Amino acid sequence: MPRPEPHVINGLTGRRVLITRTADRARPLASLLRSCGAEPLLLPLIDFERAGEQAPLDAALERLVAGDFDWLVLSSITTVRVLLEKAAQLGAALAALVPEGTKVATIGSSSRQVVESVGLTVALAPADVQSAEGLLAVWEPAGGRVFLPQADIAAPALREGLVARGADVTSVVAYHTVDYPARAEARLTAELPSGVVVSGTDMPATLSPEEARAAIDAETLDAVVAASPSAARRIAQILPALGSCRLIAIGRPTAAEASRRGLTVAAIATEPTPDGVVAALESVFANEGNSP
Numbered sequence: 001m002p003r004p005e006p007h008v009i010n011g012l013t014g015r016r017v018l019i020t021r022t023a024d025r026a027r028p029l030a031s032l033l034r035s036c037g038a039e040p041l042l043l044p045l046i047d048f049e050r051a052g053e054q055a056p057l058d059a060a061l062e063r064l065v066a067g068d069f070d071w072l073v074l075s076s077i078t079t080v081r082v083l084l085e086k087a088a089q090l091g092a093a094l095a096a097l098v099p100e101g102t103k104v105a106t107i108g109s110s111s112r113q114v115v116e117s118v119g120l121t122v123a124l125a126p127a128d129v130q131s132a133e134g135l136l137a138v139w140e141p142a143g144g145r146v147f148l149p150q151a152d153i154a155a156p157a158l159r160e161g162l163v164a165r166g167a168d169v170t171s172v173v174a175y176h177t178v179d180y181p182a183r184a185e186a187r188l189t190a191e192l193p194s195g196v197v198v199s200g201t202d203m204p205a206t207l208s209p210e211e212a213r214a215a216i217d218a219e220t221l222d223a224v225v226a227a228s229p230s231a232a233r234r235i236a237q238i239l240p241a242l243g244s245c246r247l248i249a250i251g252r253p254t255a256a257e258a259s260r261r262g263l264t265v266a267a268i269a270t271e272p273t274p275d276g277v278v279a280a281l282e283s284v285f286a287n288e289g290n291s292p
Contacts, residue, residue, distance in 0.1 A: 013037030095119030149174035229257035236261035
């Protein structure tokens with residue numbers, strides 16, 4: 001379905017917004033920012049590699065295919081990319097690896113869109129708070145066997161919350177979160193479906209950490225977006241003094257990590273989507289006039 005024309009926000013016109021993601025993950029937000037009159041820039045901080053030990057993941061996938069799990073919980077787009085890569089190695093579609101009797105749960109509208117685009121049906125997802133807390137709040141099944149592939153640095157809250165609700169959880173490391181760039185031989189290469197990625201070659205300029213620091217010192221950068229707690233940690237390391245540049249955190253866990261690292265959070269995007277980030281930026285600039 002074509003995306004409706006976004007409302008042009010005068011408060012974002014001319015604003016320079018730094019997205020701390022790789023180009024492939026930044027496209028949707030960059031496109032929306034441009035349509036609102038802002039200038040998106042990139043500073044990739046986080047990348048992803050395959051798990052160093054593949055045996056636990058492979059064993060869990062064999063159990064998944066065999067129908068040993070009642071639930072598959074996909075808490076991030078990167079987890080979907082891992083499973084897409086595994087499915088390709090097996091010469092199958094991802095949907096073919098998930099038996100009809102296994103239900104799928106997700107977190108975040110972007111993750112849900114990706115999951116549905118690869119042919120899976122989402123049986124459960126939080127409607128409001130897009131986090132482990134939000135999914136646990138709507139988790140009604142009693143007991144059951146749950147397959148939970150996650151990042152190596154994933155907080156234990158989701159696994160522990162499911163266990164507390166009587167689930168038998170098989171949690172495995174699906175990928176490693178690393179500083180950008182990932183090693184070429186270990187970097188995840190699975191492409192997301194074209195229907196959920198904004199295509200085009202007109203990508204924003206990519207800044208080096210030194211260039212980003214110079215822009216902040218010169219007060220020519222209006223905002224920086226942290227998409228995850230790991231991104232917040234890297235921002236604190238690389239850009240510890242933000243000056244007049246506002247930090248927008250996607251989700252409360254990211255905001256909490258930024259605060260722990262001594263960063264001031266100007267606004268929290270409650271929805272982990274481009275629209276959610278733009279709404280957070282609006283809230284920051286609304287009271288500052290229409291020009292940067």
